[in-house]
Amino acid sequence: MGRSILTPAQTSAWRRDGWCVIEGAIPPSDLADAQSALELLFPRPEEMDDGGDVERTTPWRTWDAAWPEFPFKSTRLNKLVVHDVLLDLACDLLGTEDVRLYLALVTAKYAHQSSGYNRLLHTDYPNHSVVVPRREAGYEHLETFIYLNDVSTRNGATRLVSRTKTSAIPVEQHTLNLDDYGPLYDEPGEAAGPAGSVVAYGPDVYHRSVDVTAPGLRRIMMHISYRRADAEWGQYQAWAFKGFSPEWHDFVQASGPRELALLGFPAPGHPYWTEESITRVNARYPRLDMRPWRAALAR
């Protein structure tokens, strides 16, 4: 198992509260690379505030937007999704080396963009699982936000409530209204952190978005979720569905066994691999270096 990036205090917050913020988790040069890809994707806050180029600004005026999904056009953003720091974190918190990626997209929050449904305290399991969360080790999912700029109260840090306050709420009550659950809306938990921080939380943790109104604000974060390989109930995106896109082909052909295993690609040594299947997969992905899979066959 990779080295843990969590301090003992973060590990106990994850176990007790179901969430924690890991400041400065992404190395600065990888963060800068990812940040440099953002200007093509999202308008600057001033463009949004002025109205800007309508075609460029209109899609992002609602949280209910078609957010860019992995695999991205940008290799630099893709690298973040499969970054060793995140994979080590997932292996650590999920208690296995065999993890899968089930969600990866990037969002931008701006002033006057309505958070819609997310303004209510909610858990994410209804669209992250076909069953309900189990909290015991071996059944958890890891949801993360990766901050691509500094996040504070000003630009809408997410509010999260400790599991210790919500354990008596019936599981089917995945969204909490303000009338019945007002005190939980006053809970102080706030996921503030500088760019490069990672917020880790589980699909049973109640959280909510906060709308922002002051001009000049933007919050950009990646939402990346992992599960254990055997936790097939954890779902959101399906990777084969991306299989016709050039972004998919570029990503696969730039990756190795550890990254590809995340997407369900059988690991070297798996019975799927024979001389024939290696040759045929290589015909689909001619630039994929298949030496690790061939080497495992020879053993």
Ligand SMILES: O=C(O)CCC(=O)C(=O)O
């Ligand atoms: O935008 C936020 O602050 C939180 C987003 C959220 O609630 C979610 O992704 O489930």
